[in-house]
Amino acid sequence: MGEQQGRRSAPTLHDVAREAGVSLATASRSLNGSARRVKDEYRARVLEAAARLNYAPNLSAQAVARGRTNAIGIIVSDITDPYFAGVAGGVFRAAESAGLVATIAVSGRDAAKEAQLVGALRGQKPRGLVLVGSRVADAAVTRRLERQLAEFAEDGGRVALVSQQGLAFDTVSFENRAGARELATRLAELGYRRFCVLAGPETLVTATERTEGFLAGIADAGLPADAARVVRGAFTRDGGYAAAGDALEHGERPELIFAANDVMAVGAMARLRDEGLEPGADVAVAGFDDIATLRDVTPGLTTVRLPLDQGGVAAVDLILTGDGASPTALTLPGHVVLRASTPPRL
Amino acid sequence: MGEQQGRRSAPTLHDVAREAGVSLATASRSLNGSARRVKDEYRARVLEAAARLNYAPNLSAQAVARGRTNAIGIIVSDITDPYFAGVAGGVFRAAESAGLVATIAVSGRDAAKEAQLVGALRGQKPRGLVLVGSRVADAAVTRRLERQLAEFAEDGGRVALVSQQGLAFDTVSFENRAGARELATRLAELGYRRFCVLAGPETLVTATERTEGFLAGIADAGLPADAARVVRGAFTRDGGYAAAGDALEHGERPELIFAANDVMAVGAMARLRDEGLEPGADVAVAGFDDIATLRDVTPGLTTVRLPLDQGGVAAVDLILTGDGASPTALTLPGHVVLRASTPPRL
């Protein structure tokens, strides 16, 4: 069946108008919610003709004629990372319920590429652009990105950043610092005294904030600065696996390993087991994010729950409602969730 | 500051041409790889002007003028489900390296909505549409979807379905049946004799195939038909949790629970624990997909590894290279991975 032959060219508004015996303008007005009203009979004829021809309006043409689109662009590092998927899910949901289509681009954790992608997406003339995550603390790269975004904004586009504070655009961030601090406090209350932080790359603002917050919490508890050692690793499962190895290698074994995200924490657990240690019993483990897919790992992972989905929704909200006058900053709270991976220590 | 004011309107090709002192046509020809050659001096001037103005071509206008786009549409049920995220990741990667932008829409596991989304995406006039997953065995819904897709194809668009065989379009599917069958065979070899299958909804073709394959494998092993009981549940973590409860409720306790996907399997493990049973020890558990994020659960989950990412890549490939003459069907293999959740039974 040559279903995919593609000879015929798609019906246009012109075809619909002719078929309905009305003018182009009338057809346009009845099909797309114009301010002006159309006689019911005509409108009905047009609708019927459109349905019969299975007409689908050419969005590109509409965009050109109207001078604006119903698209929204979103840039994430890696859609298979549940953190990004969570936020992206919120963006899609919000976009759809606002009648927008979402175009996505993946930067593959390559910060330089982000700027390039913004350039590419600008061509779509989307209503707004949402950038999620992994902002890098590299000045040159940041400036390139900022330039592209500013250009986009000057042309009337709106920008919303998720968990990348510091740029002069609307931002929704999560309580990384406060969440990690609270987590450290609670863990200290449980009796933990010797920590190791798997910190993620230091160029990653999110990772850095979580580390700093955790250390602050330890200080709050009146523990000495050397109560926590910091080791670094990639913000991935394998990064956690490797970093956990480093954590065990030198000096005294930590009572608790805090990984800067859940995915790393799971990697760390795997490493502990490979080293013959029992996570939760021999070494406690905590993460950050409360990724849904990982809520059933054993022992249950103590973590800080973040409303990722809401972050995505909020970003779309800012794009749609923001006046662009001065950048709005929205912070979404994190909540400590204690589970079996950090049992009370007597 | 007022970065987001949006007074100025974006520079157009017109501006670039004027700035470079050449005609619109020449500007167009030098910027976009036209067949015709442009004198190097002019071309250089145009490029320079474009860079200076930070010109970004209006993709919609190009689409209208050219009559085609560089977009590709993708429809998934739920981007936060790692199965879909895996396939989508492959689609994005392949699309990008082919110079296409990907537009995504999420159906929220609502089959009827899929057809509606195809209608919406048609307006983008994308080069192709990729539909991933959860094809439903409901004739009316399927026909509506098929109608929309046929319409799209007749207008010159290309369609690729991932894991939704049965429609007259290019399809890439995974070896659900064979994989599950092989899994059952291997489990029987390990000494298991009494199974319970958590089958997912019976309207879901993927789930059904896995169930049937598993039962076939059991028959292969010479076991009686009543060696496996089938219970149903949603294709989600909670579905697995609930179904596992049913599995334990009636009759003799199964030696092994096979969940039709990993996410359900994890839910089943959680339920076992809540019932005071130890997964792997008291009741073995197996899944399907080998979701990366779940590779570190304990005990390690026996499953069938699927090359999800490759499925996405292949779909884009079919869209780009297919001639549309007759639907191509591509099948990607699954590989059984035995882990600690199904220890040999003596």
Place this chain on the structure above:
DNA sequence: GTGAAAGCGCTAACAG
């Protein structure tokens, strides 16, 4: 080689 001009499909004044 280059430029003028005719569209692409649609919207939005503008007259009737």
Place this chain on the structure above:
DNA sequence: CTGTTAGCGCTTTCAC
């Protein structure tokens, strides 16, 4: 309320 028409930004014949 309806139809005519001039664009939207870009590509692409078609003359030069």
